[in-house]
Amino acid sequence: xxxxxxxxxxxxxxxxxxxxxxxxxxxxxxxxxxxxxxxxxxxxxxxxxxxxxxxxxxxxxxxxxxxxxxxxxxxxxxxxxxxxxxxxxxxxxxxxxxxxxxxxxxxxxxxxxxxxxxxxxxxxxxxxxxxxxxxxxxxxxxxxxxxxxxxxxxxxxxxxxxxxxxxxxxxxxxxxxxxxxxxxxxxxxxxxxxxxxxxxxxxxxxxxxxxxxxxxxxxxxxxxxxxxxxxxxxxxxxxxxxxxxxxxxxxxxxx
Amino acid sequence: xxxxxxxxxxxxxxxxxxxxxxxxxxxxxxxxxxxxxxxxxxxxxxxxxxxxxxxxxxxxxxxxxxxxxxxxxxxxxxxxxxxxxxxxxxxxxxxxxxxxxxxxxxxxxxxxxxxxxxxxxxxxxxxxxxxxxxxxxxxxxxxxxxxxxxxxxxxxxxxxxxxxxxxxxxxxxxxxxxxxx
Numbered sequence: 001x002x003x004x005x006x007x008x009x010x011x012x013x014x015x016x017x018x019x020x021x022x023x024x025x026x027x028x029x030x031x032x033x034x035x036x037x038x039x040x041x042x043x044x045x046x047x048x049x050x051x052x053x054x055x056x057x058x059x060x061x062x063x064x065x066x067x068x069x070x071x072x073x074x075x076x077x078x079x080x081x082x083x084x085x086x087x088x089x090x091x092x093x094x095x096x097x098x099x100x101x102x103x104x105x106x107x108x109x110x111x112x113x114x115x116x117x118x119x120x121x122x123x124x125x126x127x128x129x130x131x132x133x134x135x136x137x138x139x140x141x142x143x144x145x146x147x148x149x150x151x152x153x154x155x156x157x158x159x160x161x162x163x164x165x166x167x168x169x170x171x172x173x174x175x176x177x178x179x180x181x182x183x184x185x186x187x188x189x190x191x192x193x194x195x196x197x198x199x200x201x202x203x204x205x206x207x208x209x210x211x212x213x214x215x216x217x218x219x220x221x222x223x224x225x226x227x228x229x230x231x232x233x234x235x236x237x238x239x240x241x242x243x244x245x246x247x248x249x250x251x252x253x254x255x
Numbered sequence: 256x257x258x259x260x261x262x263x264x265x266x267x268x269x270x271x272x273x274x275x276x277x278x279x280x281x282x283x284x285x286x287x288x289x290x291x292x293x294x295x296x297x298x299x300x301x302x303x304x305x306x307x308x309x310x311x312x313x314x315x316x317x318x319x320x321x322x323x324x325x326x327x328x329x330x331x332x333x334x335x336x337x338x339x340x341x342x343x344x345x346x347x348x349x350x351x352x353x354x355x356x357x358x359x360x361x362x363x364x365x366x367x368x369x370x371x372x373x374x375x376x377x378x379x380x381x382x383x384x385x386x387x388x389x390x391x392x393x394x395x396x397x398x399x400x401x402x403x404x405x406x407x408x409x410x411x412x413x414x415x416x417x418x419x420x421x422x423x424x425x426x427x428x429x430x431x432x433x434x435x436x
Contacts, residue, residue: 024427111430119431121375160375160436174432175377182382 025192026114027172028215028243029202030225031088034250035209038071038086042201042210049173049200051159053145066139068170069201085249088210090201091116091137091170092234092242099129099138107167113177114215114243118169125165134235138169172212173199194220215243296404297367301353303403310398316390323380323390331366334358369403370394370411377436392419 001009046052046069055065069090076083093116100108100116107122108129130138144164147155155161158175162168180197184190194213202210213222225231230248233240308314317323322330338358341351357364370393372378383393391397393415395406405411420428427433 109431111432112427113432115432117430117432119435121373121435122431158377158436175436178377178436182379185382185385 020110020112023114023216024112026215026243027093027177028114028213028222028226028245029090029172029199030211030222030231030245030247032209032211032225032247033085033087034230034247035207036071036086036088037207037209038073038084039206040071041204041206042069042088043067043071045200045204046170048154049156049159050171051155051161053141053143053147055143055145059143062142064140064142066141066168068137068139068168087234087246088201089135089137089234090244091172092135092240092244093170093172094240094242096239096241098132098134098238098240102128102132104128115172115174116169117174118167118171120160120162120166120168123166125167127167129167134238134240138167140167141165173197176200191217194222295369296402297369299367299402300365301350302401303350304401305397305403306399306401316397317384324384326381327379329380334362334364369405372411375435377434386423388419 046067047054050068052066052068059065069088072087072089074085074087076085093114095110095114097108097110097116100110103109104126105122105124107119107124109117111117125140127140130136130140141162141164145161146152156175158179176199177192177197180192184192184196192214194217198212202212211222211225213220215223215226217223225247226245228247230250231245232248233242233245236242308319309316319332319336320329321332322328334354334357337354341354345351346355354364391409393409393411395404395409397403409415416434417429419425420433425433
């Protein structure tokens with residue numbers, strides 16, 4: 001076996017979906033569309049928690065806004081018989097993610113907690129991941145953003161302020177997960193309890209449409225919701241095996 | 256026919272000289288930059304000596320850096336912490352008079368941070384002290400330093416973190432998101 005074969009072999013092994021035999025945690029989220037009112041509180045919460053820039057009018061018109069979670073709007077039917085549907089769209093943390101296979105520098109990869117990671121200081125900004133992401137939830141920093149005083153005082157010290165030229169996306173609030181693990185260790189527990197860690201969007205949702213938790217724990221709220229017959233995954237036909245599961249809206253068409 | 260490449264090359268001699276000078280300048284400049292790199296050992300507002308405090312008087316690190324075992328950052332002691340002793344000890348020395356000035360003006364001392372990690376690195380002192388890591392593992396032999404500086408043995412680089420995590424077989428210690436944020 002030549003050295004080239006060995007390198008190629010290692011590469012293939014790393015790129016294989018389901019690289020881990022077993023996840024340590026398996027973080028997941030359910031989004032109950034029956035509860036979602038489209039209020040965008042999650043969008044605001046994410047913005048302030050994760051130091052997302054407010055890009056301004058010009059950049060927004062160019063489609064260069066940064067929103068790790070956004071509410072997509074779909075109109076159905078003709079006026080006056082119309083229905084409005086909302087879908088909160090965030091990084092799906094796919095277990096076989098298309099974005100991970102294309103990064104030339106492995107700045108994005110899957111970690112043992114079932115999270116799709118993005119390492120900012122390793123990213124060189126090829127933007128291939130954004131091209132491959134079927135959910136369009138990866139955002140590129142086209143500009144160096146700044147926060148006018150006193151707004152810079154509200155920046156979260158646990159999250160990096162990303163600079164121009166790197167890709168960024170939802171992290172499931174890794175800083176909060178890290179904090180919860182830290183607290184668990186201090187208490188002498190090996191695992192984080194269910195409900196102990198919530199991303200900013202989940203914490204803020206007024207109707208509790210978003211639920212976050214460990215899918216490996218069969219007793220967690222998120223695991224129970226995933227057995228609901230209403231569940232579906234967005235673009236499931238692409239076999240991305242995503243960690244975010246949506247619960248279909250219940251409708252009575254004959255009312 | 257007598258064709259030679261030498262006349263053609265002769266015209267390039269000035270250019271070659273310039274290139275040689277530039278290369279030499281780069282090498283010398285790089286060395287000079289490494290030797291006098293600002294930030295590795297800056298002039299502090301008060302010439303505080305860790306050698307006297309931690310070395311000769313054997314004051315434990317966490318007597319002053321009280322937050323190290325409780326929080327992410329080790330913390331720089333407040334002026335009142337210094338004055339707790341220096342109300343009585345060595346009050347007439349010039350450096351202590353400087354300290355007393357800060358105390359009387361109710362100003363914090365503008366210390367310059369030497370052991371500074373980049374913004375995208377998450378490091379918590381609490382976890383590492385709970386795991387029994389010595390301060391000197393990352394900060395170098397601070398108790399022998401008159402002026403605090405980065406040492407070659409503990410350069411505060413990613414390799415230092417990774418080697419230690421590998422050696423001690425830290426759970427998920429080699430995952431990027433353990434330290435990067």
